Amino acid sequence: MFAWPYGSQQSPINIEHHQTIPVAFPSDYLVFKYRDLELAGEFHTDDHNFHFNDVAILGYNGSDARLQRVHIHARSEHRIDNIDHDFEIHFVHPLPDIHCANHVTGDSNHIVLAAFFKIAETATTPKSIKAMNLTLQKYSKDRGPKPEKVDTKIPEKLNPYEFLPKDRTKFYRYEGSLTTSDSCGFYKERVTWIVFPEVIEVAPGDVDELQKHAQEKARPLQAINRRVILRNVTR
Ligand SMILES: [Zn+2]
Numbered sequence: 001m002f003a004w005p006y007g008s009q010q011s012p013i014n015i016e017h018h019q020t021i022p023v024a025f026p027s028d029y030l031v032f033k034y035r036d037l038e039l040a041g042e043f044h045t046d047d048h049n050f051h052f053n054d055v056a057i058l059g060y061n062g063s064d065a066r067l068q069r070v071h072i073h074a075r076s077e078h079r080i081d082n083i084d085h086d087f088e089i090h091f092v093h094p095l096p097d098i099h100c101a102n103h104v105t106g107d108s109n110h111i112v113l114a115a116f117f118k119i120a121e122t123a124t125t126p127k128s129i130k131a132m133n134l135t136l137q138k139y140s141k142d143r144g145p146k147p148e149k150v151d152t153k154i155p156e157k158l159n160p161y162e163f164l165p166k167d168r169t170k171f172y173r174y175e176g177s178l179t180t181s182d183s184c185g186f187y188k189e190r191v192t193w194i195v196f197p198e199v200i201e202v203a204p205g206d207v208d209e210l211q212k213h214a215q216e217k218a219r220p221l222q223a224i225n226r227r228v229i230l231r232n233v234t235r
Helices: 098-105 127-143 208-212
Strands: 030-033 039-044 049-052 057-060 063-066 069-074 087-094 110-119 153-158 172-177 189-202
Touching: 039 127, 049 153, 057 087, 057 110, 063 087, 069 208, 127 153, 127 208
Parallel strands: 110 189
Antiparallel strands: 030 057, 039 049, 039 153, 049 069, 057 063, 069 087, 087 110, 172 189
């Protein structure tokens, strides 16, 4: 739980509900403008992310941020009241850097959405999650026993909404960092995190490859330090 040498706003964290502050976010704080369609993209086998080629926009606090990539961590990185889950998906959106203004103001340069998944025998898995799992199955067959370190781009179409909870109006929000390090070993800060408490259920056979190839391992929990976590979640 030491922040050094990375900074004091690191991720992931354990969110203690009773220590979060209830707020009424403005109506344009988080606006989903993804089209409710299967959007084209590629699964990159070098970074284990699905990269969207079609434009999917998230309205955040008056700015439009483009959904860039999606990946999972098995098990989940964030916890709510010390509870973790089978896996966690991250939707990464770089924010537009208008005239470098957010370097001066210290505003976020990424917004990342986090959703939790639980494996349940009786669950009905959303279609796009199954599709992603099948893509990975094909990848692991094609790759053979001696994987080569080459970037293979597997074309696929996915509906981003199928990876998110139905109720996207309830979330926790805090300032943190990316949870994978850059080439210098640092975990870049100035990331706005939106963590949804609603857990999505998926059937075991539909996510086995996803779990196997979730190479972005869960980073250990980091200290909260002097941060305030906001919520519009009621219990
Ligand atoms: Zn991640």
